Amino acid sequence: MKAVNLLELPVEERKESIYAKGKQKPNLKCDTDSIAGVVSQRACVYCGARVVLNPVTDAVHLVHGPIGCASYTWDIRGALSSGSDLYRFSFSTDLKEQDVIFGGEKKLALAIDELVLKYNPKLVFVYSTCIVGVIGDDLEMVCRVAARKHGIDVIPVQSSGFAGNKSAGYRAACDALLRLIEPKNKKEVKKSKSLNYLGDFNLAGEVWIIKSYLREMDIDMNVAFTGDSSCAALKTAAKASLNIVQCTGSMFYLAGKMEQIYGIPYMNISFLGLEDTAESLRKIAKFFGDPETMCKAEELIEREINANGDIVRGYREKLRGKKAAVYVGGGFKAISLIKQFREIGIDVVMVGTQTGRQEEYDTINDLVDEGTVILDDANPAELEQFIVKKGAHLLVGGVKERPLAYKLGVAFIDHNHDRKHPLSGFVGAVNFAEEVYSTVCSPVWRFTQVPADAPDWLDGNAGKREIIIA
Amino acid sequence: MGMEQAHYLNVNENQCGMCMPLGAILALKGVEGSMVIIHGSQGCSTYMRRHIAEHFNEPIDVASSSLNEKGTIYGGEASLKKGLDNSIKLYKPKVVGILTTCLAETIGEDIDRIAADYLEERGFENLQVVTVSTPGYGYSHFEGYFLAVKRVVAELVKKTVKHKGINIIVPNISPADIREIKRILKMMKVSYILLPDFSDTLDRAFERPYRKVPAGGTKLADIAGMAGAQATIQMGVTVDEVFSPGHYLESAFGVPLYNVPVPIGVENTDLFINLLKRLTGNPVPESLERERGRLIDCMIDSHKYNAQGKCVVFGEPENIYAVAGICLENGITPVVTATGGKSGKLAGLLKARLNEAGCSNAQVLCETDFSRIREKSREMEANIAIGHSGGRYLTEWEGIPLVRYGFPIHDRVGGQRLLSVGYAGTTMLLDRITNTLLENKYKNYRRNIYQQFYYGTIKPAGKGRGEKNELRLQPGAKRV
Ligand code: SF4
Numbered sequence: 001m002k003a004v005n006l007l008e009l010p011v012e013e014r015k016e017s018i019y020a021k022g023k024q025k026p027n028l029k030c031d032t033d034s035i036a037g038v039v040s041q042r043a044c045v046y047c048g049a050r051v052v053l054n055p056v057t058d059a060v061h062l063v064h065g066p067i068g069c070a071s072y073t074w075d076i077r078g079a080l081s082s083g084s085d086l087y088r089f090s091f092s093t094d095l096k097e098q099d100v101i102f103g104g105e106k107k108l109a110l111a112i113d114e115l116v117l118k119y120n121p122k123l124v125f126v127y128s129t130c131i132v133g134v135i136g137d138d139l140e141m142v143c144r145v146a147a148r149k150h151g152i153d154v155i156p157v158q159s160s161g162f163a164g165n166k167s168a169g170y171r172a173a174c175d176a177l178l179r180l181i182e183p184k185n186k187k188e189v190k191k192s193k194s195l196n197y198l199g200d201f202n203l204a205g206e207v208w209i210i211k212s213y214l215r216e217m218d219i220d221m222n223v224a225f226t227g228d229s230s231c232a233a234l235k236t237a238a239k240a241s242l243n244i245v246q247c248t249g250s251m252f253y254l255a256g257k258m259e260q261i262y263g264i265p266y267m268n269i270s271f272l273g274l275e276d277t278a279e280s281l282r283k284i285a286k287f288f289g290d291p292e293t294m295c296k297a298e299e300l301i302e303r304e305i306n307a308n309g310d311i312v313r314g315y316r317e318k319l320r321g322k323k324a325a326v327y328v329g330g331g332f333k334a335i336s337l338i339k340q341f342r343e344i345g346i347d348v349v350m351v352g353t354q355t356g357r358q359e360e361y362d363t364i365n366d367l368v369d370e371g372t373v374i375l376d377d378a379n380p381a382e383l384e385q386f387i388v389k390k391g392a393h394l395l396v397g398g399v400k401e402r403p404l405a406y407k408l409g410v411a412f413i414d415h416n417h418d419r420k421h422p423l424s425g426f427v428g429a430v431n432f433a434e435e436v437y438s439t440v441c442s443p444v445w446r447f448t449q450v451p452a453d454a455p456d457w458l459d460g461n462a463g464k465r466e467i468i469i470a
Numbered sequence: 471m472g473m474e475q476a477h478y479l480n481v482n483e484n485q486c487g488m489c490m491p492l493g494a495i496l497a498l499k500g501v502e503g504s505m506v507i508i509h510g511s512q513g514c515s516t517y518m519r520r521h522i523a524e525h526f527n528e529p530i531d532v533a534s535s536s537l538n539e540k541g542t543i544y545g546g547e548a549s550l551k552k553g554l555d556n557s558i559k560l561y562k563p564k565v566v567g568i569l570t571t572c573l574a575e576t577i578g579e580d581i582d583r584i585a586a587d588y589l590e591e592r593g594f595e596n597l598q599v600v601t602v603s604t605p606g607y608g609y610s611h612f613e614g615y616f617l618a619v620k621r622v623v624a625e626l627v628k629k630t631v632k633h634k635g636i637n638i639i640v641p642n643i644s645p646a647d648i649r650e651i652k653r654i655l656k657m658m659k660v661s662y663i664l665l666p667d668f669s670d671t672l673d674r675a676f677e678r679p680y681r682k683v684p685a686g687g688t689k690l691a692d693i694a695g696m697a698g699a700q701a702t703i704q705m706g707v708t709v710d711e712v713f714s715p716g717h718y719l720e721s722a723f724g725v726p727l728y729n730v731p732v733p734i735g736v737e738n739t740d741l742f743i744n745l746l747k748r749l750t751g752n753p754v755p756e757s758l759e760r761e762r763g764r765l766i767d768c769m770i771d772s773h774k775y776n777a778q779g780k781c782v783v784f785g786e787p788e789n790i791y792a793v794a795g796i797c798l799e800n801g802i803t804p805v806v807t808a809t810g811g812k813s814g815k816l817a818g819l820l821k822a823r824l825n826e827a828g829c830s831n832a833q834v835l836c837e838t839d840f841s842r843i844r845e846k847s848r849e850m851e852a853n854i855a856i857g858h859s860g861g862r863y864l865t866e867w868e869g870i871p872l873v874r875y876g877f878p879i880h881d882r883v884g885g886q887r888l889l890s891v892g893y894a895g896t897t898m899l900l901d902r903i904t905n906t907l908l909e910n911k912y913k914n915y916r917r918n919i920y921q922q923f924y925y926g927t928i929k930p931a932g933k934g935r936g937e938k939n940e941l942r943l944q945p946g947a948k949r950v
Contacts, residue, residue, distance in 0.1 A: 011556050034512050036536045036549045037556030044513020066572045066606035067482060067810075068489030072517040074860075076880075094482035095607050100576055111480035130511050130573040131607065134542060162511035162542050162573060380531050381560050384680060400520050404529040407680050448676060 010381065011038055018375040018382070021368055028361045030376035031167060039379045041327070041400055042354045044161035046129050048169020051077070051417060052250050053125055053157065053176060055201045055226040056234065058084035060121045062091040064108050064139065065129030069161075070094075077417045078203045082228055086119060095131060105137045112146040112154060123231035124154045125176060133160025153231065155179050166329070167249070167355045174254035177225060181258075182235045193288055194220040196240040198255055198266070199247030199332075202227025203417060206424035210271055213425065217285055217296045225251060238262045242287055244269045244280075246424075249330030249355055271424040272336035273343050273432075274305060274312060304426040315433040316345040322440055325350035325392035327378055327401055328415055331360025337396055337415070338367045344433050349390040352378045380404055394440050409448035411439035484840035486784055486860055487810020490604035491569045492518045493614030495532055496642055496877075498600070500666020501622055502687035503564030507533040507557050509550050509581060510571025511542075514606070525878040525885040526645075526672045531682065533557035535574075542577060547584050554588055558597070561683050564690060565598040565626075567618065575605035598690065600625045610811025612786045615642050616706065616713040619666055623715045626690060629723065630698040636749060637702040637725065638664040639715050641788040642877055643732060645673035646889040651733070654892050657755050658746045663692045663699065665715070673886040697723035701749055703742070705732045708787040708816040732788060733891050734899065735796035736765060761893040768897045769800055772904040779907050782806040782847045782864065784857040785876040787816035793856055793875065794820060796896060798827045802903070805850035808835035808843045844868060854907055871910045873902050 016029035034040035046069055054061060054077050063070040070092030081087065093111045095104050112124055124146070128139050139156035147154040157176045159169050195214070200207050207227035214221050222240040223233040237258070243266035245255050255266035267287065269280035278301045285297035324346050326337050331353050338348045351364055352375040364374055373386045387395060387408055395405040398416035405412040413435055415423070421435070422428045491508055495518060498506050508515040515534035523530045535553040537546045554566065568581050581601045589599060602621045604614045619639060638655070640648060648669035655662050670686025696702075696719060704716030707729050711717045716727040733742040739762070747754055769776075779802035783790045787809050794804045807820055813836040824832045833846050840860055847855070848868055855861045858876040865872050879885035890899040 010559050033538045034534075034536045035552075035556065037507060037533045037553030037558075038560065039515075039531050039533050039557065040512055040536065041516065042512055043516040044511050047513055047517070062481070066489055067485055067487065067610075068492070068514065068517070068572075068606045070482070071485035071488050072521050074485060075863075090484050092482045092485065093480060094485075095572075097605070097607055100572070100607055107480050114479065114481050130513075130571070131576055134573060134576045161513045162537050163539050165512070379560075380529060381682065384682070398520075399524050400516070400530075403523055403527050406527075407529055407674070407676070409676070409678065448678075 011035065014038065014382070017377060018373065021365060021370050021372045021374060025362075025365050028358070028374060028376055030356055030358060030361060031165075032377075033165065034377055039381070040377055041379060041398075042377060043166055044130075044159075045164050045166065045169040045172065046127055046159040046161050047073075048166035048250070048355075049127060049157050049159035049173040049176075050169070051201070052170055052173035052226060054087060055079035055081075056123070056125070056229050056231070057081040057087045058121060058230045059087060059123040059125050060091060060115050060119060061087060061089075061125050061127070062093070062111060062115065063127045063129060064093045064104065064111075064132050064137070065095055065127070066131055067092055067094045069127075069129045077201065078419050079201045079227055079417075080205050080208075081202075082208075083230060086121060091115060100131065100135055103135055103137055104132065105142050108137065108139075108142050109146060112142070112150075116146075116150045116152065121231075122152050123180070124152065125157055126154065127157045128160050130161035133163060153180060165355065170250040170355075171253050174251070174257065177234065177254060178257055178261075180231065180234050181237045181262075183238060192241065193218060193293075194222040194240045195242040195244055195284070196222050196237050196258075196264070197224040197227075198243050198245040199249075199251035200224055200227045200271075200424070201247075201417065204420055204422040206271075206422045206428065209422055209425040209427060213281060213300060214284070216300050217281070217293050219284065219288065219293065225254065238264070240264060242266070242284075244284060246271060246332075247330060248332040248360075249357075268332075270332070270336050270339075272333075272428065273340035274309060274426060274429045275343060276336060276339060277425055277429065278305065308426045308430050311430050312344060312433045315437050316343070318437060319440060320345040322346045322393045323349045323391055324394045324396065325383070325387050325390065325410075327352045327383060327395065327397045329354045329398070331356030331364070333415065335360060335363050335367065338364065340429070340432060343429070344436060346394070346436070348372060349392055350375070350386045352376060384408060394436065409445065411436075411442070411445070413439065482839045484844075484860070484863065485810060486808060486839050486843060488521070488611040489572075489606040490608050490611060490614030490617070491571055491606065492521065493611030493616075493642070494567065494569050494602045494604050494618035495522065495530075496611075496668065496672075497615045497618035497622070497666045498565075498567035499530075499671050500668035500687055501565055501567075501693070502689050503683055504567060504687060505531070505533065505557055505561045505563035505565070505683065506567040506569060507535060507550070507553050508569045508571055509535045509546060509553075509574040509579060510537055511573055512536045514571045514573075521878060524880045527883065527886065528672055528674060528684075531561070537573060542573065545577065546574060546579055550579070550581070550584055551588050551591075555592075558594075563683060564596070565600060567622075568599060568601045569604045569618075570602075571604070572606035575603065575608075598626060612642070612788070612809075612811050612814075613710075613713050616709050616715065620713060620715040620718050622665070622693065623696060623718055624722075626693045627697045627719070627723070628694045630695050632700070633661075633695065633698045634750075635661045635663055635695065635699045636746075637696050637699045637704075637716070637719065638662050639702060639704040639706065640664065640666070641705050641732060642786060643705075643789070643891060644888045645669040645886045647891040647895060650889055650892045650895050654733075654743070654758070655746070657758050658743065658750065659752050660746055660750055663696055664688060665693060665696070697725065699725050701726045701728060703728045703730060703745060703749075705730055706788055707731050707819060708791055708814040710814045713814075731795065732792035734792040734896055735799050736762070736769075736893070736896070737799060738792055738795055739891075739893055739896065758893070761897075765893040765897045765900075768900060772900060773801055775904050775907050775911075776900075777801040778911075779803065779854050779903070780805045780850065780852050781854045781856055781903075782808070782843065782850075782852040782861075782870065784808040784843055784855070784861060787811070787813050789876050790857070791816055791819060794823070796900065796903075797856075798823065798829075800900065800903075802854075803829055804832055805829075805852050806833045806835065806843065806846045808833075808838050808846075810838060812837055840864075853910065854903065856903065871906050873899075873906050875899065
C-alpha cells in the first residue's frame, strides 16, 4: 500500500490528528476544538444535543435562539414514531435584536406558555444556542418556573454552540434525559427480563427491528433512548435490568450514570452487519442466562443467517477488491463499518470521525490494515486528498460529504441521520450490501473514467458496438 | 384584503425562512474565485453548508473562525485571523468574504477593522476582502443576500470610464435561471455584467481533476467596471433601499437604476425585454418572439385547468412576487402569499396587484411561519402550493400538492436545474403548475364526485331509513 506523505498537508496544526497505520501507533489528537479556517465538517454543541433528543416523539423541542438554528434542523432526521408527531415540528423563540439587548427570558417563558396551551405536552425540551449563552439568559430558572406553573416537565438543555463540540452536546442531552428518569435516587425492583436500548434513534424503524428480535427471545424492550420514545416511557427507565448501548459516542455517558445511580449494568452491542448482530443477540441472551432464551436466540440467528447470508455473500463476490473511505460522526459507527465492509469483501483505506474518542481510535487502529489513513475532525481538502491518493472507490458519510464524493467520481453511502432505509439488524446488513453494490457498481462511473473525446469503443477494440450511420 | 404582520408573539413554529449569513454565502458564491469565512462558532457554517449542499447537490466549502468559549469571552480576533490564514492557504481565493453571526455581532466584533489589520499585517496585495455584517437575529437570508451583493459592489467597483454595458443584478434564482437570462441577453446582443453569477459555481459540470474553488462567477474585472455601465437592471422590486446594490450604484456613481421583477410570466418578461430593447436599441429577434408565442399558446391550452387553481405561494419576497404574477396572469388565484422575513416592499406591491385583479380577500402574510401558512391555506381552501421544500408539510398534513420552486429544495433532486424565467422557462413552470393541478384532479375526481352526488344520497341499509338507491343532487353540491 502506498504510504501517505503527511508532509504534504497544507495545515501544520492538523498533523497530529492524522496518521497512516504503521508499526508504531502515534497518539491521535482528538476530542479538541476544530481549527479555524480549515472547513471542519463538524457541527456544534446544539447539534449534538438535538440529534440525541429529537426522537423523543411527544416532546415540544423548543430552540431558544435565532431562527437559523431551528430552521436548519426542522425535521431533517429520519427518526420514526409509532405515536405522537410533535417532535417533527420546529419551534423557535426567533430571537431578534431587541431580545439580544434586553434578554430573552421573558419571551422564552411566554413561548412555553403559548406552546403548552396549544399542544398540551407533558414534556418540553428547551435548547440553548450560542446567543443565549452570551446574553446569559437563565434557562434553568425559566424552565423551573414554567414546570411548576404547568405541572409538566420543562427541561433545559445546555447546548450553547460555542461551548465545546458535538460531544459536549451529547452529554448535555444525556443530562437532560437523566432528569426525566424516575424514581430519583432509589433503586427500583427490576423486572426480570427487560432492557433499555441506548443509542438508537429509530432511523427508518431500526428500533422496531431490534425490538422484534428481542420479542422473539422473550425479552422486553423497556424503552429506547431515544428512538420512538415518549416522556412516560423514558421515566420508567430505572426498572430495566440491563442497558444495551448501540451508539456509544452519544450514550456511554448516560449508561455509566445509570449504572452509578440505579445499578443497571450495561454492555456495548452492535446491530450493524450479520456477524455483529448475531453476536450481540447471543451476548444479550447470555446475560439473562436462561436456556430457553439462549435457545430462541440461536433459532433466530440461524433462520436469519440462512435467509440473508447468501445474499450478502453474493454481493461480496461482486465487490471484492474495492476500497472504501469512511468519514462519519462517531467512533462506534466507524468501527462497525470497518467490520461490515469486511463482511462484503471491501478494504477500508481511510477512516475518520467527527467525535471519536481515544479508545475508539485504538480499536480502529487494531482493526485496519497497514497504511490505512486514520484521522480526526477531517475537512474537505483532506477527504479529497486521501480518497484520491488511496484510490478509494467509495465514501461513507453524511449530506455534506456526498457531493464531494460524487464530484470526485466516487461512489457514496449515506450513513447519516436523515436516511430513509434501515441499516440495522439482519435486514439492515442486506440493505447495506445492496446500497454499496448499487453505488459502487453503477453504470454511471463508465462515463466518469473516459475523456469525452476518446471513447474507447471508437478505437475498434471494444468490438461489440457498431456505429450506425443513418 | 387580509394583511398582517408577525402573527406569532413568542414562538416561530416551522420556519419559513433562514438567517442572514446563509443568503450572503449564496451571493458570494457568485463571485469569481471567492471563499467565505463565517466569524462565529463552528456549527453555523456547518449547518448552512449542509442546507445549501442539499439543494444544489454541490460541495459547499465555507470556513469558520470556529469560535470557542475563550474566543467568545476574550474576543475572536485571533481566531478570525488564523481562520483567514488557513482558508487562504487551502483555497487560494481571489476574494474572501467575511460574514458575522449572531455570536460575533453580540460580542461586538469589528470585522472591518480586523480585516484591514489583517491585510496590512500579512501584506497581501492581490487579495480582495468583502466584509458583510450578517447577524442571525437581524434579517432573513433574503436581505443577507442583497446586502452581500451590495457590499461586493461597494468594495470591488472602481470609478471608471463610461461604457455601453448593462449591469444585471439577479436575486436568488436557480443556476438554470441565470443561464437562461444570459441566453436572452445574448440573443438581444446586450453587453452585460451579471452579478452574482453562480450558474457555474453552484451547478458545476463533472470534470477532472476536481477544483476546490470552482471556475465561474462574475469576473472581478467586470465587477470593477460596473460603475461605468450605462444602466443597472436589478431584479429586485421588493428590496429595501438600504440593501439594494442597484441603488448604491446609482447614488455613488450615477448609474441609472431600473428595478424590475424577476422575468417570470409574460408581463414581467416583456418588461425585461422591452427594457433591453430600449436601452440598447437592438431589436427583439424573431426566435424570441416565437418563444413568447409558444408561451401564450401554452397558456391558452391550460387556461381552463388553471382557472380552478387556488394557490398558496411562499418563499423569498422577490420570487413570490413574480410567481404571484404568473398566477394572476393565468387565472390562478393566489389566495395566500407568505414570506418568513420582513417583506421589504412586497406587501404594498402585492396588495396593489391583488386588488387590481379583484382578489380582495387574498391573504398576504409577512414575518410568518408554516403553522400560520397552513392555517390560512386551509381556511382559504388552497388546492395547490408553490414554493420550497418547507411546503411538503402542506401536502402531508393538508393534502395540498406542492410545485417545487425556489430555495431550498431538499426532498427532490435538481433544485439547481429548475428553469422558470423567460418565456421558455415560464412555459416550463406553468406546465409544472397545470400538471400538478391535473394530477390532483385525476387522483381525486372519481371519489369526489361519487361522494358529492352519490354517496351522500344513499341511506345506510338496515336502519329502516329507506333502502332505495336514489341518485340526486345534494343541496349545495359544488363543482369539482
Ligand atoms: S448559532 Fe450556535 S447553536 Fe445555532 S447553529 Fe450556529 S453554532 Fe449552532
